[in-house]
Amino acid sequence: MNRLHVDWTACDGRGLCAELLPELLVEDDWGYPAPRGDMSVPPALEPAARQAVDRCPALALRLTAPASS
């Protein structure tokens, strides 16, 4: 399973990812994405995850293959 990776040095907490991927992410007290689980992306959520990655305004979200994560 692919995993989500947040580059915390780049993330601004805009909140788009948590909106597009409510199954995996929730906003924390300050608007930054917090994982609901271990950041693994089930195949069914893969398209939504790719969309979240593409739309992150800070380019802080990545989808990584198991071997490289």
Added chain:
Amino acid sequence: MISVAEAPPGRQVQLRLLAGSNDGRLDSHLAQHGRLPVLETNQVMGMARDAGLTGRGGAGFPLWRKLSAVAAGGRAPVVIANGAEGEPASGKDRALLTYAPNLVLDGLQLVALGAQSVVLYAPAAGHRALRELLDARRAAGLDRVPVRLVTAPDAFVAGEESAAAAAVAGRGAVPADKLVRITESGPGGAPTLVQNVETLAHLAMIARYGAGWFRAAGTAEEPGTFLATVSGAVASPGVVEAGYGVALGDLIAAAGGASAPLSAVLVGGYHGGWVPAEGALPVSRAGLMPYGGSPGAGVIVALPRNACGLMETARIAGYLAGQVAGQCGPCVNGLPRLASTLTDLAQLRARPGLPAEVDRLARLVTGRGACRHPDGTARLIHSAMRAFEADVAAHLTGRCLATDARG
């Protein structure tokens, strides 16, 4: 807080790195240990593996694995000896660079073959003496590879591996995202090896005396000695050396013994954990695991019974919150909130759900930064909530057990 470099390293449990004249001089170093044998990179890697040498900077990662990851890059690496010691309760790297710098520089040469750039990253205060020593070693034909000195700023996170690599590349000494490991590709694109100075000093000893000799100290799983900085309620705070698995009481005795009855001991530093003040407790990963602790970079702080562990932890948490690099939202926002919430509990400003809120915030920041600064801070606070459980309950009723004990 403590002035370690001024105290002579005469008190020990098992001296190896600090067994010499400790005058930092090249002639006494050569008289004691002789010249470094000439070894190829694969020999160094094999030796480090046979010895079971792990990083002494805190994480305890096997040296040979890092060496082999860097070698796998197939390009000339940047090699950095990490002497940054931002941890206020640690003084062992400074002591080592003052008393036995030649062992560090020998070890650096062992891992520097074929490197495009070799750096000693250390606080500015030691640079003049180190520069003179590097010149003397070059003149004596000891160092095949020239070494550049780079200043390590006095900040808690400046010693983190990717922060050290960034500083050496001329950027700010702040941690980087870990999607690509620096052993693969560092700030300038080259594979980058960052190794704590103590680890390199051990490697220099192994190169001379062998992996078997190294393994004669410590335990089978955690071989060798380590430098510990012992402070707090001890008669003679300073740097001592002992094999892994040494009894906590022996380490404290080596620092002159407890100067007051103790309630707990902080092991592993500001990112470490509180353990009971039990003399027989083995200071090793295995021995400290039940308390969620590890020897880390060898920091030992003894807490006297009349000092409040929650207050002390809140003070440290406040310090750590002030040491965030300012890059990662959950850490920048979470650590100050965590520290102030813990301070409310410590200062008897009780409100319902306070311990649960401390626990929630500690979990919330964990794993959500470029480096382990939030994780380490959360670990310390979790351990305090366990170790001082009775005092947590007392504080919620407006009392402090440590203060009560003072009468």
